[in-house]
Amino acid sequence: MELIKSLTKSNAPSGCEESVRNIIIDEVKKFADEIITDTMGNLIVHKKGKGKKLMFAAHMDEIGIMVTHIQDDGFIRFAAVGGVNAYNCINSKVVFANGTTGVVSYEQTNGIKDLKLANMYIDIGASDKESAQKYVNVGDTACFVGDCAFNGNIVISKSLDNRIGCYALIQALKKIKNNTYDLYFTFTVQEEVGLRGARTSAYKINPDMAIAVDVTRTGDTPSSSAMDVKLGSGVAVKVKDASVICHHEVRESLIDVAKKNNIKYQLEVLEKGGTDAGAIHLSHEGVPSGGLSIPTRYIHSSSEMSDLNDVEECIKLIAAFCER
Numbered sequence: 001m002e003l004i005k006s007l008t009k010s011n012a013p014s015g016c017e018e019s020v021r022n023i024i025i026d027e028v029k030k031f032a033d034e035i036i037t038d039t040m041g042n043l044i045v046h047k048k049g050k051g052k053k054l055m056f057a058a059h060m061d062e063i064g065i066m067v068t069h070i071q072d073d074g075f076i077r078f079a080a081v082g083g084v085n086a087y088n089c090i091n092s093k094v095v096f097a098n099g100t101t102g103v104v105s106y107e108q109t110n111g112i113k114d115l116k117l118a119n120m121y122i123d124i125g126a127s128d129k130e131s132a133q134k135y136v137n138v139g140d141t142a143c144f145v146g147d148c149a150f151n152g153n154i155v156i157s158k159s160l161d162n163r164i165g166c167y168a169l170i171q172a173l174k175k176i177k178n179n180t181y182d183l184y185f186t187f188t189v190q191e192e193v194g195l196r197g198a199r200t201s202a203y204k205i206n207p208d209m210a211i212a213v214d215v216t217r218t219g220d221t222p223s224s225s226a227m228d229v230k231l232g233s234g235v236a237v238k239v240k241d242a243s244v245i246c247h248h249e250v251r252e253s254l255i256d257v258a259k260k261n262n263i264k265y266q267l268e269v270l271e272k273g274g275t276d277a278g279a280i281h282l283s284h285e286g287v288p289s290g291g292l293s294i295p296t297r298y299i300h301s302s303s304e305m306s307d308l309n310d311v312e313e314c315i316k317l318i319a320a321f322c323e324r
Helices: 002-009 016-027 160-175 196-205 247-261 308-322
Strands: 034-037 043-047 053-059 062-072 076-081 094-095 101-106 120-123 142-143 150-151 154-157 183-189 209-216 235-240 264-270 289-297 303-308
Touching: 002 016, 002 154, 002 160, 016 034, 016 160, 016 183, 043 120, 053 160, 053 196, 062 183, 120 289, 150 303, 154 160, 160 183, 160 209, 160 289, 160 308, 183 196, 209 235, 209 247, 209 308, 235 247, 235 308, 247 264, 247 289, 247 308, 289 308, 303 308
Parallel strands: 053 183, 053 209, 209 289, 235 264
Antiparallel strands: 034 043, 043 183, 062 076, 062 142, 076 120, 094 101, 094 142, 101 120, 150 154, 154 303, 235 289, 289 303
């Protein structure tokens, strides 16, 4: 639980993943044969094996905001870094890299019926532009504030997307004893703004097969859109999302390993959204790719929710797949 707290506490919007990367390096350095930080900032953890190259990918970055303009009255206009929902922003706290905290609100005259980020602002309590610029400048990024809390096996926090996926890869790496693949556990950058780190790291590794590890939404809350994924029903084996149709051999192999090892799983079809597999499977001449997802409610908010039982099933499946 302490590792999950450390990972989620880190503020690492797309393009600023250093703090998360440093935590991961400390955790995995005893279990890796080689650790590489590439030009983009991806962390590639190599555990040597005699088999084919198998790449796992989990992204380190989280959604955030970037300052675009500071008004004369000290209020701050901003743009999204990743998939920021305007309604989730209302009266949320954000924190900048230097520790400056602000509140996101909206122009009351426009109401919230057709709320857009263009009608929102950040209030740091500054009385004018000069005062605000002592703390914040154009181009600065901030993350949403959300403490990590546990209710039994339930974890609620900001940035479970995708620190919980990073956690699963870290813990799986520690469990693997006799890997039959040449393993590349890759912690990618800038997934939230277009799967960018996955694209470059896949080109570098040139894997024979790849599996993205990320969160996915659920269909088990009141009046939610129909989706056959539930919190607490096991790791989700991806069939497709908006970025990839998973390779049938990879998908069936994951299901076969889950069945043989009594690992609880469910199938995922995600209509909107994508994962690093979307970029990886188009690398070079193409890479057979699949996905493992951790069911998570309230994605891209400051209060995302996952079940640690699902996370544990994900860890077990990753480790068993690597040793099959």
